[in-house]
Amino acid sequence: MIELKNIRKIYEANKFDRVTALDNINLTVQEGELIVLKGASGSGKSTILSLIAALSKPTSGEVIVDAKQISKLSDNFSSVYRRDNIGFIFQKYNLIPTLSVKDNILLPLVSLNPHAKEVEEKIQSVMKRFHIEHKENAIVRNLSGGEQQRVAIARAYVNNPKIIIADEPTANLDEKLSHHFIDILRELKALNKTIIIATHDPLFFGLDFVDRELEIHKGKIVL
Amino acid sequence: MKNKINIYLVEYAINAILRQKYKSLFIVTIFTLLTFLLTSVFFITNSIRYELDSTVDALPQIIVQKIKAGRHYDIDVNLVDDILGISGVNDAVARVWGYYYFENARVNFSIVGIDKYEQQYKNSFTNLVKDFDFDDINGTATMLVGSGVKRTMQSNYYKEFFNFIKPDGTLKKVRIAGIFDGDTELESNDMIIMSKDLFREIFNFEESKATDIVVKVANPEEIATVVSKIKLMFPDTRIITNHDLKVSYQNIFDYKSGVFLVLFIVALFTFFIIIYDKSSGLTSEEKREIGILKAVGWTVDDVLKEKLYESFIISFFSYIFGVGLALAYVYIFQAPLISNIFSGYSQLKTSFELPFVFDFQTLFLIFFLSVPIYIAAILIPSWKVATLEADEVIR
Numbered sequence: 001m002i003e004l005k006n007i008r009k010i011y012e013a014n015k016f017d018r019v020t021a022l023d024n025i026n027l028t029v030q031e032g033e034l035i036v037l038k039g040a041s042g043s044g045k046s047t048i049l050s051l052i053a054a055l056s057k058p059t060s061g062e063v064i065v066d067a068k069q070i071s072k073l074s075d076n077f078s079s080v081y082r083r084d085n086i087g088f089i090f091q092k093y094n095l096i097p098t099l100s101v102k103d104n105i106l107l108p109l110v111s112l113n114p115h116a117k118e119v120e121e122k123i124q125s126v127m128k129r130f131h132i133e134h135k136e137n138a139i140v141r142n143l144s145g146g147e148q149q150r151v152a153i154a155r156a157y158v159n160n161p162k163i164i165i166a167d168e169p170t171a172n173l174d175e176k177l178s179h180h181f182i183d184i185l186r187e188l189k190a191l192n193k194t195i196i197i198a199t200h201d202p203l204f205f206g207l208d209f210v211d212r213e214l215e216i217h218k219g220k221i222v223l
Numbered sequence: 224m225k226n227k228i229n230i231y232l233v234e235y236a237i238n239a240i241l242r243q244k245y246k247s248l249f250i251v252t253i254f255t256l257l258t259f260l261l262t263s264v265f266f267i268t269n270s271i272r273y274e275l276d277s278t279v280d281a282l283p284q285i286i287v288q289k290i291k292a293g294r295h296y297d298i299d300v301n302l303v304d305d306i307l308g309i310s311g312v313n314d315a316v317a318r319v320w321g322y323y324y325f326e327n328a329r330v331n332f333s334i335v336g337i338d339k340y341e342q343q344y345k346n347s348f349t350n351l352v353k354d355f356d357f358d359d360i361n362g363t364a365t366m367l368v369g370s371g372v373k374r375t376m377q378s379n380y381y382k383e384f385f386n387f388i389k390p391d392g393t394l395k396k397v398r399i400a401g402i403f404d405g406d407t408e409l410e411s412n413d414m415i416i417m418s419k420d421l422f423r424e425i426f427n428f429e430e431s432k433a434t435d436i437v438v439k440v441a442n443p444e445e446i447a448t449v450v451s452k453i454k455l456m457f458p459d460t461r462i463i464t465n466h467d468l469k470v471s472y473q474n475i476f477d478y479k480s481g482v483f484l485v486l487f488i489v490a491l492f493t494f495f496i497i498i499y500d501k502s503s504g505l506t507s508e509e510k511r512e513i514g515i516l517k518a519v520g521w522t523v524d525d526v527l528k529e530k531l532y533e534s535f536i537i538s539f540f541s542y543i544f545g546v547g548l549a550l551a552y553v554y555i556f557q558a559p560l561i562s563n564i565f566s567g568y569s570q571l572k573t574s575f576e577l578p579f580v581f582d583f584q585t586l587f588l589i590f591f592l593s594v595p596i597y598i599a600a601i602l603i604p605s606w607k608v609a610t611l612e613a614d615e616v617i618r
């Protein structure tokens with residue numbers, strides 16, 4: 001279970017340049033729930049995702065995941081928390097462009113220093129699941145947008161995380177690929193993952209397997 | 224478990240080096256060049272210092288010169304008997320030696336005259352007079368030459384004989400009977416050895432005179448006493464001890480290596496600025512990469528370990544490569560260019576071979592001057608980025 005309590009996030013470049021990105025956010029996401037965060041550009045969707053993934057810390061308020069105070073974790077434990085719990089599909093994918101598909105998918109496993117055989121099995125299985133195994137050794141830079149996204153999904157999934165987060169997953173995809181991503185979502189939902197999507201793509205609105213849609217406006221949940 | 228080397232991090236590090244081909248190549252080149260230069264200079268100075276020390280150690284304890292009008296003058300051979308009478312003196316020998324300027328090659332040869340019936344003041348000479356006969360064979364005078372002299376003469380077409388020009392302008396033909404190996408290369412390289420009689424003939428040197436007198440003292444503690452006694456007996460002499468010589472040799476050498484050291488500190492500094500600039504100013508892609516690694520669950524530790532492996536592999540490889548090159552340059556190719564600066568303390572000396580002096584201390588010093596500094600130059604900026612909030616870095 002994910003709980004956001006009285007979250008406020010203020011970006012302060014300097015004294016005269018303060019942005020209140022989130023303003024008193026309260027939100028609870030149950031295990032296995034799929035929620036969609038909607039809202040205009042700059043409304044604060046990405047900021048919420050980043051707080052849940054412990055990629056940043058709230059200015060005030062608490063982020064609690066499975067009864068743990070995520071917002072109070074040290075930098076090292078934040079990394080470990082992400083590694084063990086979060087699969088993040090970034091808007092710009094955030095792959096390492098000069099590495100191969102396989103090496104990118106390997107990244108979340110590295111710090112566990114597992115056996116080579118186990119690594120190979122995990123990577124092969126996740127590449128198959130997301131249909132990228134034919135590009136195993138291709139350099140990511142040379143892949144198409146859809147292929148890159150599948151690598152990003154595979155990387156997010158390789159550690160078998162409980163929580164999957166996707167930021168604008170269809171922003172760079174054509175309609176066919178967007179539909180394909182929705183199929184993947186359905187599959188992940190069926191695996192009982194907790195899923196949080198930030199998007200303003202209407203394709204996600206009114207889907208039968210989405211549990212809740214929340215509208216964010218100027219840093220507040222309005223719906 | 225926690226301390227086990229993470230093979231995936233090592234692989235990632237190797238991969239990172241290969242991915243940034245040009246940058247890695249650039250750093251390896253600069254780094255190799257730096258270690259190569261530093262190591263070469265240290266090797267050369269060590270070798271020369273070694274030569275110098277052995278040369279100085281082989282010098283006579285006391286040299287007595289006659290001084291006339293403030294200048295070094297020929298000394299009376301008779302003084303030897305008086306000096307032998309001083310208590311504490313073990314032995315005293317009159318030496319005849321000098322320099323011969325060989326015009327064609329523009330070098331000076333040191334010529335030493337020895338007498339086989341005398342006690343020799345050098346070990347190498349003692350062996351020489353045992354094995355070699357300096358008496359004229361069939362009326363032809365003979366001499367032994369150092370290897371440098373041999374080369375110089377040969378390249379001027381004097382293969383078997385050499386013609387000395389006497390003070391009156393006439394020629395003296397002398398057979399080159401063989402090569403002389405002294406205690407040290409530095410010493411024997413430009414040396415010619417012949418009989419005292421031949422020496423006197425070539426330089427028109429009086430029978431009753433010598434260049435100087437060397438004195439051996441049984442107990443080195445008594446050198447000072449003996450020196451003052453000689454001074455008292457012969458006020459018109461200058462007395463030089465091997466300690467004095469050691470100091471003046473050392474001064475010249477230290478001056479030269481001091482100049483070099485300053486130059487090299489400047490070079491070192493420049494190199495590090497270049498390397499620092501090229502490697503530590505992380506590009507936005509490199510920063511982003513660190514952010515991504517953190518975002519997918521790498522800890523700061525993981526990032527730093529990977530950077531450590533990466534910088535260690537690069538710098539250690541360059542270090543080994545540079546040291547290898549320096550070894551080849553100094554000891555196989557005899558350090559063309561640099562060695563001349565050091566060896567020319569008598570500017571006209573013929574060139575000599577650098578003895579192999581392998582000094583681990585030097586290698587350690589250069590290692591610690593380069594590898595850890597480079598690693599730190601990589602780790603510190605990486606650490607700065609890795610400790611930022613991941614969100615800031617990848618946004």
Ligand SMILES: Nc1ncnc2c1ncn2[C@@H]1O[C@H](COP(=O)(O)OP(=O)(O)OP(=O)(O)O)[C@@H](O)[C@H]1O
Binds near residue numbers: 615
């Ligand atoms: N690091 C930062 N420094 C300063 N301001 C920031 C920073 N990150 C976000 N902001 C600001 O916070 C607000 C919320 O940003 P956020 O990225 O969460 O919006 P979003 O809803 O994801 O928008 P989009 O749909 O364009 O992705 C914006 O006004 C943005 O400019």
Ligand SMILES: [Mg+2]
Binds near residue numbers: 045046047167
């Ligand atoms: Mg966003």
